[in-house]
Amino acid sequence: MKNVLGEEAIKRWEMHAETFTAGYGDQGDLHREVVLNPTLFKLIGSVQQKHILDAGCGEGYLSRMLAKSGASVVAVDYSKKMLELAKERTPEDARIQYEYGSCDNLHFLDEKSFDLIISNMVIQDLENYQQAIKEMHRLLVDGGYFIFSILHPCFITPESGWERTKDGERLHWKVDKYHHEGVYEQALPPEQPNKLLFFHRTLTSYFSAITEAGFMIEELVEPKPSEDMLSKYPSFREDFRKSDFIVFKLRK
Ligand SMILES: C[S@@+](CC[C@H](N)C(=O)[O-])C[C@H]1O[C@@H](n2cnc3c(N)ncnc32)[C@H](O)[C@@H]1O
Numbered sequence: 001m002k003n004v005l006g007e008e009a010i011k012r013w014e015m016h017a018e019t020f021t022a023g024y025g026d027q028g029d030l031h032r033e034v035v036l037n038p039t040l041f042k043l044i045g046s047v048q049q050k051h052i053l054d055a056g057c058g059e060g061y062l063s064r065m066l067a068k069s070g071a072s073v074v075a076v077d078y079s080k081k082m083l084e085l086a087k088e089r090t091p092e093d094a095r096i097q098y099e100y101g102s103c104d105n106l107h108f109l110d111e112k113s114f115d116l117i118i119s120n121m122v123i124q125d126l127e128n129y130q131q132a133i134k135e136m137h138r139l140l141v142d143g144g145y146f147i148f149s150i151l152h153p154c155f156i157t158p159e160s161g162w163e164r165t166k167d168g169e170r171l172h173w174k175v176d177k178y179h180h181e182g183v184y185e186q187a188l189p190p191e192q193p194n195k196l197l198f199f200h201r202t203l204t205s206y207f208s209a210i211t212e213a214g215f216m217i218e219e220l221v222e223p224k225p226s227e228d229m230l231s232k233y234p235s236f237r238e239d240f241r242k243s244d245f246i247v248f249k250l251r252k
Contacts (some may be wrong), residue, residue: 005183006127009197010078012138013125016196017081019189021059028061034233036120036149036245037065039223043147043249047071050115053139055103055132055148060086060096066118067094069202070220074109078102104131110143119148121245124198127183130209130214137213146215149247150206151198152222156244158184158200173242181205206248215250222246 013020027033040062048070054063057075059082067073072095077083083098090096101108103119103126117136126132136146159176179202184198210217222243225236 003102003127003196005199006102006104008252009125009127009183009199012196013079014081015194016189016192017059017079017085017150019192020196021082021085024059024061026061027065027193030233032061032120032245033224034229034236035223035239035241036247038229039221039245039247040118040120040147040149040228041065042119043219043221043247044116047116051113053109053114053117053136055106055117055130055136056125057086057098058082058120060090060098062106062118062120063096064090064094067096071086071095071116073097074114076101076103076106076109085113098235104128104135105137106135111138114139115141115144117144117146119146121149123148124150124153124200125196127199129199129201130212131208133213133215137252142252144252145218145222146250146252147247148250149245152246153203153206154178155242158182170238178202187227210248215222215252217248218251219249220246221249 016143023029038181047066050071052066052071052073054073054075057077060075063073063075074097076099083100086098121198157175157178158180163171163174181201183197183199186198188196223245232238
């Protein structure tokens with residue numbers, strides 16, 4: 001299948017790799033630290049001795065966290081710039097092997113070679129997401145898990161955002177064009193042209209792609225910050241008004 005828009009999407013990642021990851025620390029950016037990582041690690045459980053694929057690893061923070069906890073990791077990304085940053089930020093003795101490739105075609109990896117696959121905020125960047133989900137199924141051992149997070153498609157749509165008073169105060173979150181599936185330009189990075197491209201799909205389409213690939217949905221989480229995190233980062237209380245992310249735990 002031709003992947004013209006997917007190729008354009010990756011060009012944009014290549015352009016903005018440095019800007020996007022400039023604020024990353026050991027736990028990624030603030031949304032990852034406060035909202036996504038606690039959910040992901042709860043779903044992942046123990047990683048000791050596990051062989052894990054980080055599909056769409058970006059600058060590699062999650063691969064490094066997994067390797068530190070005892071896993072051996074293969075980390076794949078389709079942006080050479082992201083992989084360059086990841087390698088620079090990874091200690092030489094970390095058990096991480098970085099590979100260049102697209103999630104919808106990882107032919108250089110053997111079938112049934114991973115205990116667990118994690119893909120953090122990547123699937124909405126893929127034009128050919130159905131094929132990528134099938135590819136993850138091929139790569140997992142029987143009974144293995146595929147855990148992935150995406151922007152919540154019911155709240156983050158091609159036209160969504162805060163409705164505000166004329167003084168800029170938030171009234172409510174607006175959602176529009178939910179059933180318009182396809183590519184759209186994000187508002188990121190704010191001050192640069194050629195913004196990042198994402199692909200919107202309905203929850204129904206995700207569900208179909210997951211079951212057609214042969215997966216069972218074992219858990220589904222709409223992450224919220226914990227009370228501990230909220231006392232550290234009170235501005236995240238706003239996240240209770242909607243859900244920015246959704247995380248799937250799938251079993252082969
Ligand atoms: C939002 S970033 C997430 C990166 C990382 N997982 C994280 O949480 O920091 C999305 C990543 O997906 C990568 N990506 C986009 N399309 C891809 C594809 N077809 N195959 C592999 N990686 C892709 C981008 O280069 C980028 O690094």
